[in-house]
Amino acid sequence: MVNVAVLGCGVVGSGVVEVIKKNSFSISQRAGMEIKVKWILDIRDLPDSPYADLLTKNSEDIFNDDTVSIIVETIGGVRAAYEFTKKALQSGRHVVTSNKELVAKHGPELLKMASDNKVNYLFEASVGGGIPIIRPLNQCLAANEIHGITGILNGTTNYILTQMKKEGKDFADALKEAQKNGYAEADPTADIEGHDACRKIAILSSIAYNEYVNCENIYTEGISKLTVTDMLYAEKMNSTIKLIGISKRVGNKVYARVSPAMIRKDHPLANVEDVFNAIVVKGDAIGEAMFYGRGAGKLPTASAVVADIIDIVKHTGMYGNNIWERKSYDNLINSGENDIGFFVRVKVRNSEEAKKFISRSLGQVEFISLNKPGLQDELAFVTAKEKEGPMLEKIKVLGTIASIKEVVSIIRIEEE
Ligand code: HSE
Numbered sequence: 194m195v196n197v198a199v200l201g202c203g204v205v206g207s208g209v210v211e212v213i214k215k216n217s218f219s220i221s222q223r224a225g226m227e228i229k230v231k232w233i234l235d236i237r238d239l240p241d242s243p244y245a246d247l248l249t250k251n252s253e254d255i256f257n258d259d260t261v262s263i264i265v266e267t268i269g270g271v272r273a274a275y276e277f278t279k280k281a282l283q284s285g286r287h288v289v290t291s292n293k294e295l296v297a298k299h300g301p302e303l304l305k306m307a308s309d310n311k312v313n314y315l316f317e318a319s320v321g322g323g324i325p326i327i328r329p330l331n332q333c334l335a336a337n338e339i340h341g342i343t344g345i346l347n348g349t350t351n352y353i354l355t356q357m358k359k360e361g362k363d364f365a366d367a368l369k370e371a372q373k374n375g376y377a378e379a380d381p382t383a384d385i386e387g388h389d390a391c392r393k394i395a396i397l398s399s400i401a402y403n404e405y406v407n408c409e410n411i412y413t414e415g416i417s418k419l420t421v422t423d424m425l426y427a428e429k430m431n432s433t434i435k436l437i438g439i440s441k442r443v444g445n446k447v448y449a450r451v452s453p454a455m456i457r458k459d460h461p462l463a464n465v466e467d468v469f470n471a472i473v474v475k476g477d478a479i480g481e482a483m484f485y486g487r488g489a490g491k492l493p494t495a496s497a498v499v500a501d502i503i504d505i506v507k508h509t510g511m512y513g514n515n516i517w518e519r520k521s522y523d524n525l526i527n528s529g530e531n532d533i534g535f536f537v538r539v540k541v542r543n544s545e546e547a548k549k550f551i552s553r554s555l556g557q558v559e560f561i562s563l564n565k566p567g568l569q570d571e572l573a574f575v576t577a578k579e580k581e582g583p584m585l586e587k588i589k590v591l592g593t594i595a596s597i598k599e600v601v602s603i604i605r606i607e608e609e
Pocket of ligand 1: 319321322346347348349350376377378384389488489490
């Protein structure tokens with residue numbers, strides 16, 4: 194019998210306990226041993242919890258219990274979660290987590306600590322919810338030189354964008370539903386402003402390129418400025434708008450970004466809707482492989498956490514954490530160096546003058562018209578693919594000339 198303690202009885206933590214109880218027979222068959230949740234730590238009073246007999250508010254109950262060999266950290270955030278994770282690893286216990294913020298920010302140190310203490314630090318649930326992606330990258334694709342990853346990595350924002358596009362729902366209502374379904378972070382700003390997706394692309398990139406990619410250095414932009422009108426233009430362009438996390442190897446550096454992007458409808462990620470996530474991995478031997486599934490939610494995320502627990506139990510006595518090397522130099526290339534095209538909308542005072550200025554200053558552009566009432570005072574266009582930095586500077590200047598009132602949308606066009 195293996196005893197597990199779950200730290201944090203929120204959406205994911207309670208899902209972990211539920212899955213272990215519900216599938217106990219097949220789980221113990223696969224693990225080769227019975228797996229039992231002995232403790233659940235939560236600072237709240239949870240008198241109605243079906244697991245009230247397992248609850249404690251005192252972490253010492255767990256750390257003083259020598260029969261507990263695996264700690265599941267589903268607290269989230271970096272404060273208490275970080276302290277408990279270090280304490281667990283240093284006491285020779287394996288740690289399994291869904292906490293992408295902690296892995297993205299302290300992965301190198303925690304992986305090394307796990308190795309030094311001959312235990313595992315596993316985090317399959319930290320990216321893509323229930324989608325197997327960390328283990329495939331670490332193991333199944335280990336023979337490849339990975340040269341790129343493109344993904345829809347946040348269930349909440351993909352749900353919101355889908356509801357806006359298909360049901361015409363407004364942003365706030367769609368967000369409320371995502372929260373009700375248990376998809377969103379405690380503070381949904383992390384979802385909406387792209388920070389959650391940024392942590393996930395940082396984790397995937399660190400594994401793929403065998404070096405630590407720091408989420409704090411990744412250009413990140415969320416979906417809060419997108420409008421239904423942007424989506425109508427995308428439709429006209431045979432495209433759709435998604436929040437994309439992307440990274441690629443560029444020489445001895447890495448390019449990474451999170452931002453909304455227009456992708457053509459024949460792009461592999463275009464039909465990934467609602468809470469689903471998908472990740473396309475490009476490797477020199479495999480070509481492209483795509484991983485698809487529910488990217489958030491109680492049971493899908495719990496599925497990934499419990500799979501890590503089973504892996505540890507099945508391979509008792511073994512540990513194999515990859516170490517993420519911190520480079521001594523800044524290993525991310527400046528996002529301004531990347532070649533990309535933009536979709537731009539501007540409100541105009543004088544359409545003909547504005548058009549002339551745009552064509553003169555931005556070079557080759559393609560104007561797009563929506564023929565919709567209320568848009569007579571605007572111009573929309575697509576730029577050529579050029580270095581992002583200088584092109585953005587030129588687009589910014591548009592907002593300062595007499596014939597243009599303001600720049601209302603700037604959306605990247607992603608082809609990778
Ligand atoms: N808030 C996250 C999302 C949860 O919506 O994708 C899963 O990591």
